[in-house]
Each structure stands twice: as C-alpha cells, then as structure tokens.
Amino acid sequence: MFTAIQVLFPTDFSPYAHYAMRYAFALAKRYKGAVHIAHCVESSALSIAGMHGFDASQPELETLLNSMREHAESRLAHYVQMAHDDGIDATHHIVSGRPSHEIIKLAEELDCVMIVIATHGRTGFDHVVFGSVCEQVVRHSPIPVLSVKHPEHDFVEGQSLDINIRRVLFPTDFSEYSVRALPYAESLCREFGATLVLFHSTEAPNVPPDFWNDLTTTNMATMGRYAEEALAHIKEGVKDVECEVISATGSAYREIVRLVEDSEVDLVVIPTHGRSGLAHVMFGSVAERVVRRAPCPVLTIRLDDK
Numbered sequence: 001m002f003t004a005i006q007v008l009f010p011t012d013f014s015p016y017a018h019y020a021m022r023y024a025f026a027l028a029k030r031y032k033g034a035v036h037i038a039h040c041v042e043s044s045a046l047s048i049a050g051m052h053g054f055d056a057s058q059p060e061l062e063t064l065l066n067s068m069r070e071h072a073e074s075r076l077a078h079y080v081q082m083a084h085d086d087g088i089d090a091t092h093h094i095v096s097g098r099p100s101h102e103i104i105k106l107a108e109e110l111d112c113v114m115i116v117i118a119t120h121g122r123t124g125f126d127h128v129v130f131g132s133v134c135e136q137v138v139r140h141s142p143i144p145v146l147s148v149k150h151p152e153h154d155f156v157e158g159q160s161l162d163i164n165i166r167r168v169l170f171p172t173d174f175s176e177y178s179v180r181a182l183p184y185a186e187s188l189c190r191e192f193g194a195t196l197v198l199f200h201s202t203e204a205p206n207v208p209p210d211f212w213n214d215l216t217t218t219n220m221a222t223m224g225r226y227a228e229e230a231l232a233h234i235k236e237g238v239k240d241v242e243c244e245v246i247s248a249t250g251s252a253y254r255e256i257v258r259l260v261e262d263s264e265v266d267l268v269v270i271p272t273h274g275r276s277g278l279a280h281v282m283f284g285s286v287a288e289r290v291v292r293r294a295p296c297p298v299l300t301i302r303l304d305d306k
Contacts, residue, residue: 028089115146167195
C-alpha cells in the first residue's frame, strides 16, 4: 500500500524531532519517494509575546516573526542537504498558524501518504506542552501517522537508514475500522518479511468488587473464547505473511504496551477513529495512550465512518 511515497516530517528542531527524522528519511529511501521537511511558526501575537515574556508592539512582533522564519529556513535547508547527501529527494516548507492544523493541511496539499512526527511520551505538564501537537495530529489526520519517541526500541539502523522490522503488532477490537486498517499492517509485513501479531484484550466490565459474581466471571470467559475464535478467523484471511494470534484480559492499552515490552515488537499499527466527545473517549483514547506509552514506533490509521 506504500509505493513511491511522499512523507511529511514536521520538526520543532528538538533532539526528539532530530531522532524521528531518521525514520522519515529511511521510509522515503526504502520506498523511493520524497520527504517534505516542515516547520510551523506560531504566528499568534499573544503566544509569541507570552513565550518571550514581554509586551511587544506590532512592528516588534513582525521583526520577531521574520527572525524565527529566517532561523527555520536555515535549519530546514541544512536538513534538506542531509537528505540529499543520503540520496533522498527532499524539500522544505515553512508554514504559520496552529501547528497540528497546519501540519495536516500541508500533508494533504502535498499528497503525502504518511506523516512522521516526534512525540515525547510524557505525562503531566510536560505532556501538555510537548505531547499535544503529536496527539492532535494523530487524532485528526486522515493520513497515516508514524509517531516516534526517543529513547525507544528502534527499527532504523544507524547511518545506513536500513529498516529492520521483524514483528508488527496489530491490536484489533473486531470492528469495521480494524478490518479496514489490517491491510496496512499486512503490507508492511510483506515488504519487510515481518511477523504479524494479531492481538485483542478483553476488558473486564467496570463493576465494583462487591458486585462481581459468577455470572460476570462466566461472561468474561465467554468473551475470551469469542476473542480467540475471532482472532483465528482473521488469521485465516491473512495471506503470504507469517502470523501469530495473542489474546489477553485487561485494559487494552496497558496490555498492548506490556506485549510490546515483553515480545520485542518493532512497530504497532493501530486504527483510530478521528471522533470527538464520548465517541473519542470510547474509541480514540486507546490509540493515543499507546502512542504516548508504547516503547516502539506506532503507526496510527484514521478511518472515519463511510
């Protein structure tokens, strides 16, 4: 599903972004495509003035903006030259506005098939500051997003930019969205000769201990058997790919993260839904939590209702 791909790599020039840039380069090189390296200058006068801790006049703000653009231009040109030195077609772009919105907009305008973005895997205040752009892109991008954080399990090897993917984890909730996302995971496994790991975690109902009874236990066992049968059925439909099935019981994102840690998974491919409100809480939060916590790159595939 990925051929001659256009990859968008947004950067804030942090060490985290520099680490993720290797993935954008490696994918563009492997698929004989191109990488678009982008930086977003936040043009809100309030955000800029607040960031620098002073009350600025409009001319001063314009001067500051121009200085930021010149700095970004220089850094981006250096990254483009790095790509060219590795034999990779690359161009750079500077946009202004709200970063997550502008990143998605630019990716669509450039007909990119993937966004490669750094995330920080933090919580609390650091997460709000550093992680929100990646999560907003993951939540709203109609284009697949590869989220990369450092340090983590790495599948891009050294300066050679060789990609070594051996195990791809595909968590499924057996929904239509999972069915439509599975071909992405299969395609990557075929490309890299990787094993596809189909996974489902049966979540226990949110029942206070005093109300947990034999019927609840029986229902959990029934759901577990259904999950195993459904995974086996999906496996039967996977062709030309080595495939494993694993089931578990517990919180979906925690079990996904645990499996990544315990079984040397190189990449998680997981569908997300791009919804908001209650539907987002129900369907989208698992993917975002996996992006934040999994110790390996995560490829999210947004699939909206047809």
